Amino acid sequence: MNIHTVMVIGAGQMGTGIAQVHAQAGYHVIWYDMEKKQLEKGMERIERNVERQREKNRLSEGEGKEMIKRIHSTSHLRRAGEADLIVEAVTENKDVKKRIFHEVDPLAPPHAILASNTSSLSITELASVTNRPAQVIGMHFMNPVPVMKLVEIIRGLSTAEETAETGRAVCESLGKTAIEVNDYPGFVSNRVLMPMINEAVYAVYEGVASPEAVDNVMTLGMNHPLGPLALADLIGLDTCLFIMETLHDGFGDDKYRPCPLLRNYVKAGWLGKKTGRGFYFYSS
Ligand code: NAD
Numbered sequence: 001m002n003i004h005t006v007m008v009i010g011a012g013q014m015g016t017g018i019a020q021v022h023a024q025a026g027y028h029v030i031w032y033d034m035e036k037k038q039l040e041k042g043m044e045r046i047e048r049n050v051e052r053q054r055e056k057n058r059l060s061e062g063e064g065k066e067m068i069k070r071i072h073s074t075s076h077l078r079r080a081g082e083a084d085l086i087v088e089a090v091t092e093n094k095d096v097k098k099r100i101f102h103e104v105d106p107l108a109p110p111h112a113i114l115a116s117n118t119s120s121l122s123i124t125e126l127a128s129v130t131n132r133p134a135q136v137i138g139m140h141f142m143n144p145v146p147v148m149k150l151v152e153i154i155r156g157l158s159t160a161e162e163t164a165e166t167g168r169a170v171c172e173s174l175g176k177t178a179i180e181v182n183d184y185p186g187f188v189s190n191r192v193l194m195p196m197i198n199e200a201v202y203a204v205y206e207g208v209a210s211p212e213a214v215d216n217v218m219t220l221g222m223n224h225p226l227g228p229l230a231l232a233d234l235i236g237l238d239t240c241l242f243i244m245e246t247l248h249d250g251f252g253d254d255k256y257r258p259c260p261l262l263r264n265y266v267k268a269g270w271l272g273k274k275t276g277r278g279f280y281f282y283s284s
Pocket residue numbers: 009010011012013014015032033034035038089090091092093096100117118119120140141142143234235236239274
């Protein structure tokens with residue numbers, strides 16, 4: 001299927017990256033968030049990224065301007081009616097995402113594909129609230145989106161081959177590598193990554209080591225580019241907690257129980273880089 005116009009729902013860190021890479025690849029982007037402030041902040045971030053790329057001669061001034069012009073922010077979900085592909089990247093909460101899929105389904109053209117950037121939630125369940133389950137798919141981009149090569153493609157039980165093919169083709173057009181996995185909690189990426197992050201939080205909670213020491217062990221000892229706690233701060237501690245809860249509920253296995261310290265940080269609003277404080281402090 002030919003995709004010209006992509007609607008991105010959500011203007012947090014992931015939605016911003018997803019809007020940027022699609023505009024950069026030549027797609028028209030309609031960008032929606034319920035918070036106008038988030039769209040403004042996201043647009044500023046994209047403009048700064050374009051400027052940086054221009055300084056490095058990766059983009060001409062004209063190309064940068066054209067790219068920005070392809071992004072149209074909106075506070076009207078009904079503009080889903082213009083999209084061939086809708087990529088949802090709102091908060092990792094099943095009820096919120098189901099509501100969005102339910103609302104957007106009747107607004108989108110019959111041919112449109114609905115994709116979710118969920119890190120862990122069931123694509124099959126999100127598809128079940130729409131009248132087009134064969135056209136629903138998971139497109140799990142990695143953070144930061146403009147830099148990371150992988151997109152995990154997740155097929156729900158009803159996802160059609162043509163939908164998966166289009167998802168893969170779009171990822172390739174963005175210069176990404178698509179890897180297809182089946183629809184189980186956390187898919188592959190977060191089923192493997194998140195228990196490691198949770199265990200790192202337990203190490204701090206139980207006084208085994210400081211956050212710095214835990215991260216240094218993993219960067220210097222295991223060659224990880226970023227320690228698990230710095231990575232958790234980058235992902236967002238609320239998102240990490242949501243994912244652990246999905247793994248815990250989905251598998252019913254106590255090995256996935258979220259660390260109480262992670263819960264406390266989220267309760268305190270210490271969500272990591274996006275709020276200025278998590279396991280580390282960040283200046284704006
Ligand atoms: P975020 O907290 O930075 O942004 C979430 C955005 O969703 C906010 O702008 C918020 O205003 C918006 N939003 C919430 N409810 C909404 C609604 N009902 N309608 C419209 N907008 C709404 O979160 P994020 O880190 O960008 O994560 C977004 C999604 O991407 C989640 O599903 C997350 O699991 C997934 N994801 C995150 C990462 C990561 O490293 N953070 C990586 C891969 C995937």
